[in-house]
Amino acid sequence: MDLVIEGRAYIKGKLVQCCIGVENGRIRSIKKLLGGDEHLDFGDMLILPAAIDPHVHFRDPGLTKKEDFQTGTISAAYGGVSCVLDMPNTVPPTLTPRSLEDKAATVSKKAWVDYGLIGGCSARADPAAMSEKVIAYKLFMSSTTGNLLVTDDDATAKIVTSIAGTGKVLCVHAEDQKLIKTAQEANLNEHEKIRPSSAEASAIARLSDIQGAGRVHLCHLSSKEGLAAAEKLQFTKEVAPHHLLLDKHSKLGTYGKVNPPLRGKGDRESIFEAFRTGRIDILASDHAPHTIEEKEQEFADAPSGMPGVETSLPLMLALVKKDRVPLEVLVRMACERPAEIFGINKGKIEVGRDADLIVVDGTSMRGIAAKDLHSKCGWTAFENWDAIFPRVTFVRGMKIVEEGGLVGERIGRDVVARKR
Numbered sequence: 001m002d003l004v005i006e007g008r009a010y011i012k013g014k015l016v017q018c019c020i021g022v023e024n025g026r027i028r029s030i031k032k033l034l035g036g037d038e039h040l041d042f043g044d045m046l047i048l049p050a051a052i053d054p055h056v057h058f059r060d061p062g063l064t065k066k067e068d069f070q071t072g073t074i075s076a077a078y079g080g081v082s083c084v085l086d087m088p089n090t091v092p093p094t095l096t097p098r099s100l101e102d103k104a105a106t107v108s109k110k111a112w113v114d115y116g117l118i119g120g121c122s123a124r125a126d127p128a129a130m131s132e133k134v135i136a137y138k139l140f141m142s143s144t145t146g147n148l149l150v151t152d153d154d155a156t157a158k159i160v161t162s163i164a165g166t167g168k169v170l171c172v173h174a175e176d177q178k179l180i181k182t183a184q185e186a187n188l189n190e191h192e193k194i195r196p197s198s199a200e201a202s203a204i205a206r207l208s209d210i211q212g213a214g215r216v217h218l219c220h221l222s223s224k225e226g227l228a229a230a231e232k233l234q235f236t237k238e239v240a241p242h243h244l245l246l247d248k249h250s251k252l253g254t255y256g257k258v259n260p261p262l263r264g265k266g267d268r269e270s271i272f273e274a275f276r277t278g279r280i281d282i283l284a285s286d287h288a289p290h291t292i293e294e295k296e297q298e299f300a301d302a303p304s305g306m307p308g309v310e311t312s313l314p315l316m317l318a319l320v321k322k323d324r325v326p327l328e329v330l331v332r333m334a335c336e337r338p339a340e341i342f343g344i345n346k347g348k349i350e351v352g353r354d355a356d357l358i359v360v361d362g363t364s365m366r367g368i369a370a371k372d373l374h375s376k377c378g379w380t381a382f383e384n385w386d387a388i389f390p391r392v393t394f395v396r397g398m399k400i401v402e403e404g405g406l407v408g409e410r411i412g413r414d415v416v417a418r419k420r
């Protein structure tokens with residue numbers, strides 16, 4: 001065995017003191033005692049599967065003053081995330097086989113954790129042409145950062161059924177553009193009024209009307225109404241930490257401006273309750289960094305989105321410690337379900353899976369500070385929030401982060417290319 005990692009590991013829903021044997025980056029054996037070339041004993045610290053974050057915007061290519069694939073993936077590793085799925089609203093957008101190949105070539109040299117690339121959809125491009133190289137697709141039903149919006153019902157139906165034919169998941173930003181108002185906005189309350197919950201519910205209803213829709217995944221559910229619409233359907237559901245923990249009354253100004261918007265306390269509590277009780281499939285950060293300079297503009301001009309890939313899991317581990325979220329729910333939504341839904345050989349401590357693991361010391365809670373984070377954007381909406389950052393993050397058996405430092409090598413690779 002190349003490597004043995006010992007500790008209190010989360011296996012089949014239970015924490016058990018054991019040794020995890022790793023060979024060629026995969027879990028080879030799990031036993032009470034194992035010998036290996038290298039033996040790392042973490043005592044009674046937790047060994048959990050590293051998280052998969054299936055919703056990040058790493059801005060590469062084209063918007064690299066906000067983030068690039070190197071800073072984004074380093075940030076991910078510090079947050080206990082060993083695999084990210086990157087969204088297509090870059091410059092140029094990832095809409096054609098050519099743009100996808102160019103992006104793949106650029107990011108492959110910069111990745112510290114594994115990744116999959118998500119293809120974009122537009123009324124003009126043929127998404128199915130990219131199907132072999134993308135892990136999933138993204139459809140924006142409303143305007144937000146970038147210019148990938150599709151509003152027309154016929155075009156939407158054509159895209160949805162064409163993607164159903166590829167067998168890949170279609171991730172949807174479900175806000176109905178027709179219900180989004182163009183009025184002036186000067187604060188979070190007004191931003192939410194302009195993009196009401198009814199827009200979320202209506203977009204979901206429109207999708208459900210499309211005959212032959214395949215594997216639809218609803219991104220970042222933000223409202224009670226949207227959740228109720230989603231719960232009637234077979235679609236998989238995702239939530240983001242900012243909709244679980246922040247609302248439009250949080251004193252964040254433009255830094256809290258996101259799409260879909262932060263809503264009221266009632267919406268936040270409904271989403272949180274669904275999350276806590278395991279009625280959501282996936283926790284995803286929707287890491288959408290913008291520079292401080294951009295966020296310091298007038299409210300109406302500031303872009304929407306906030307960083308989160310580094311803080312998502314640590315915030316939730318702190319809630320597990322405080323008994324507000326069960327560990328099994330967190331592992332299911334941050335690791336197991338993303339692996340299942342997107343077909344990634346990670347997310348579980350099980351023989352044959354990639355040895356993507358994190359080591360967690362439950363006693364190491366501390367306040368989040370932007371100055372300690374690694375995204376290029378340099379700010380967080382969660383300043384001073386309690387978090388438990390992993391002590392170590394392994395990607396395929398290689399230590400990438402250890403005790404607050406970057407170690408190991410830049411081995412990140414495309415999980416789709418690897419399967420071919």
Ligand code: DOR
Nearest residue numbers: 144145258259288304305
């Ligand atoms: O707030 C958002 N920011 N929502 C999105 O849908 C896109 C994202 C971004 O890319 O900035």
Ligand code: ZN
Nearest residue numbers: 055087286288
């Ligand atoms: Zn997003």
